[in-house]
Amino acid sequence: MSSPLQRPVDSGLPSSRPYIPLVAEKDVDPSASVGALVKDATTHMSTLVRSEIELAKLELTASVKTGVRGAAFFIAAGAVGLFSLFFFWFMVGEILNIWLPRWLSFTIVFVVMLLMAGALAFLGWRKVKQISKPERTIATLSESAATLKSAATHTPPPAPTPPFAGR
Numbered sequence: 001m002s003s004p005l006q007r008p009v010d011s012g013l014p015s016s017r018p019y020i021p022l023v024a025e026k027d028v029d030p031s032a033s034v035g036a037l038v039k040d041a042t043t044h045m046s047t048l049v050r051s052e053i054e055l056a057k058l059e060l061t062a063s064v065k066t067g068v069r070g071a072a073f074f075i076a077a078g079a080v081g082l083f084s085l086f087f088f089w090f091m092v093g094e095i096l097n098i099w100l101p102r103w104l105s106f107t108i109v110f111v112v113m114l115l116m117a118g119a120l121a122f123l124g125w126r127k128v129k130q131i132s133k134p135e136r137t138i139a140t141l142s143e144s145a146a147t148l149k150s151a152a153t154h155t156p157p158p159a160p161t162p163p164f165a166g167r
Contacts, residue, residue: 089113 028037089109096105150156 028040032040093102093106093109096108099105100108
């Protein structure tokens with residue numbers, strides 16, 4: 001017999017995805033015991049939770065696919081923009097060539113590009129230096145570890161410390 005999450009073999013539908021059947025419920029037996037009623041309620045709650053999880057999976061999958069497609073367009077736009085920069089700088093060199101010798105105009109463009117690359121690298125280095133360790137996560141992990149150790153040794157846990165007490 002198949003589980004409630006598997007499609008029936010004779011349904012003609014692909015079985016690659018979980019399947020939660022939607023069927024009409026039988027009437028509640030008024031003479032059923034409390035245990036049977038609790039079992040039915042548990043089964044219904046389990047089915048409801050599984051169907052909600054399946055719905056969330058389907059919605060998230062669709063959203064992720066749409067996001068990936070959008071990201072692909074942004075990546076393509078970035079690549080085209082990056083390649084067009086070559087032509088922009090070539091154009092700047094040719095415009096400077098109107099007033100200056102060709103070698104000097106392209107040397108100026110080269111130096112300007114190097115200065116821009118250096119400035120951007122410096123800004124990136126400053127931002128990377130500002131990255132700090134995740135203090136709140138470290139504090140909560142330390143508290144969790146202390147609580148688990150105290151639970152294992154049956155001793156009272158130490159008092160928690162506020163994550164940003166020293167600031």
